[in-house]
Amino acid sequence: MSELLLQIDGREVTARPGATILEAAQSVGISIPTLCHHEKLQAHGGCRICSVEVDARGRTSVVAACLYPVEQDLVVRTRTRKLERIRKSLVEMMMAHAPDSEQLMALAEEYGADRDRFAKEVSFCIHCGLCVRYCAEIKKKHAIGFIDRGPRKEICFIPEIAARECWECKECFPLCPTSALQAAFVLVKALTSQAD
Template sequence: MVKLTIDGKEVVAREGQTVLEAAQAAGIYIPALCYHHEVKPYTACRLCMVEVTKGKRTRFVTACDYVVADSMVVRTDTEKVKKCRKLVLELLMAQCPNLPQLQELAQIIGVEEVRFSKSNDDCILCGMCVRTCAEVVGLHAIGFEGRGFTRKVCTPFDEPSEPCILCGACSYICPVDVIPVEEVDGYRIMERWHKKSRLVACSKCGKYFMTEDEFRFLQEKTGLPEDRLRICMDCR
């Protein structure tokens, strides 16, 4: 067990836990857009930056990957934290002006106006989808292209990605909900990845429950017999 203070409050955390996890467990709010416990910390959105004092030294660090230590003092409410947090969100709002999730966040951390010229993106480039696809699903169906502000998330060559099984994990994890999954006429469609796959119906209840691509993927991965795989989770 590790004892630290966050904003003056004594907090007990597990060894190896990050400051963000410790804060969340203690009910202290730290905004974060590129963090999810299922994937490795990425430290890209910079919204979770806090001031951490260990001994004599104070550092300005990302809470999502900074590991707690005994008698560490964390401040999430200093002028520096607020100033950076606000401007970073303002920058994101200029990049993606129409995301309700960002507007909500703006209310919480107090961003009143956007003073920068606005682009028309909808993706905040947090890489959550890319990392989930790679780290959790293990498929690398999507990735980044380019660098700097022309960077984007896409499938290679912006063409239907071969490895993509339309599992929808990317859609589920997207913090700003811009990877829609549609199911129409027996197909699952993910417009963003230019991909469409026929749905498989449960051999018992007849409900669609996965795509053919997913079916093949699972078959290969688990080696389970086909008739068993054709039964949905509810009917198993």
């Protein structure tokens, strides 16, 4: 199938059918912020920091660039006041959980986010799911998952699998935007060595 032509931030961009807006933008050097995206993993659309505005079929909407497929004649804006407000609020909400994350601090500076806007509920996890998805999709070990729901949701190593698989692996550690993974791992290590 032939390439599609769309417009991103006023530039004409061609992309293969099935590509996402994020991929099309990256292919021409247009940067869209991401937190839960990883090129080897299935798109997740969880953090919404990659939100962009699209004009399609007579409507303007805000969509996740990592999920939304390109269309012929789609018009995309990656930087508008509305998007800056959305990203600012998202960063502020995430900073209530992980106020010292370097990635979040960089985004806070870029979007003028107030680190202290929301009451702190420090869990260090921003629910990006990178570790969980990497372990399941790439390593196929399922050594880590989410427990609980809503604001109490957090990552948890499965001790019996982690004790066997993680010591020599640690491949998901550098993916974590907040270093929560290392802390959780140290805890599991301590608990499993107590049980020995």
